[in-house]
Amino acid sequence: MSESGIAPIPFHPAQVLQWRNGFVAIGVDGEFLSLNPKLEPIGEVKKPFPSPVRHAVTVNDRLIVSWIEHELLVGRLSALELGTEFQNGPERAEIRLSNTIRNAPHPAGAVWSHTLDSEPLAMSGSNDLFSLILWKKGVYAITNDDDELWRMPEPNWSNLDHLPRAGDVVGSSINDGILSVWSRGGGYILYNTNDGNIIKTGVVEYEGILDQVFSDKNSHLLCYIDGTVIWYDNGDIVKQADLSGPVQHAEWTSHLEGWCISGWREECLLTMTQCQRTRLSEIPVQRVPHQGGSLLLLNSGEFIKSSFQ
Helix, strand or coil, X not given: CCCCCCCCCCCCXXXXXXXXXXXXXXXXXXXXXXXXXXXXXXXXXXXXXXXXXXXXXXXXXXXXXXEEECCCXXXXXXXXXXXXXXXXXXXXXXXXCCCCCCCCCCCCCEEEXXXXXXXXXXXXXXXXXXXXXXXXXXXXXXXXXXXXXXXXXXXXXXXXXXXXXXXXXXXXEEECCEEEEEECCCEEEEEECCCCCEEEEEECCCXXXXXXXXXXXXXXXXXXXXXXXXXXXXXXXXXXXXXXXXCCEEEEEXXXXXXXXXXXXXXXXXXXXXXXXXXXXXXXXXXXXXXXXXXXXXXXXXXXXXXCC
């Protein structure tokens, strides 16, 4: 039992997703474990598919997951029903021995599942739909029942063409009916989630390689490979800080009026007036809500109390 009183997750976690009846912990090697609202395990650790998870989002009571196994040239996009027990899926050998990759087994327990023939670059979800961006394919909006709502061409920023790989998509998010898509060179496109029409496009004026973006309404935290973070709000850079390394996760915390950041062996709070930093011996994966406060999940699977409550 850890200092928080919560049993550690029994694998190296990649992320924890919250839904209305609890949480789902996903491991770096594709493990799944259901947790109740108190972060107590429900059932056993299962592995529906023998590869790491590329993306996972919740849409109402379903978990939408993409898997990519480059060695076996296999990709899957599947929906799993939350509230039901996860299942162990096929072994790698079973996929390797299949007659064709397309006919290889799908994840166990999937409500629906598709073969992916293109790299999934980003995925984000809301209560009504999820967006999927596929390399050389385009941007898709899909319901959790697998109904395609619309599709648009692959994002493009012509004013970034002179920079190598600056147009590569690195992330997306959905807030208040707007899908935000971001590129490696700081380009962004805002789509209307109802019909896919472009609302706005632009480029953040900062020289750096964007790694990932965390969003809350019109406010975005841009996280660069070198550890720089930029608070970008309504089209303006309002705050910048240099952290010790890449950011693992970040979330907007309204009662603290700032971004709580899980960094490289540190936890940070970035507000308009300051950047508070707490050193850690382990790498934090993300903050997880617990009993009116927040815990910090470490890459060891242990939960500790967040420094910023």
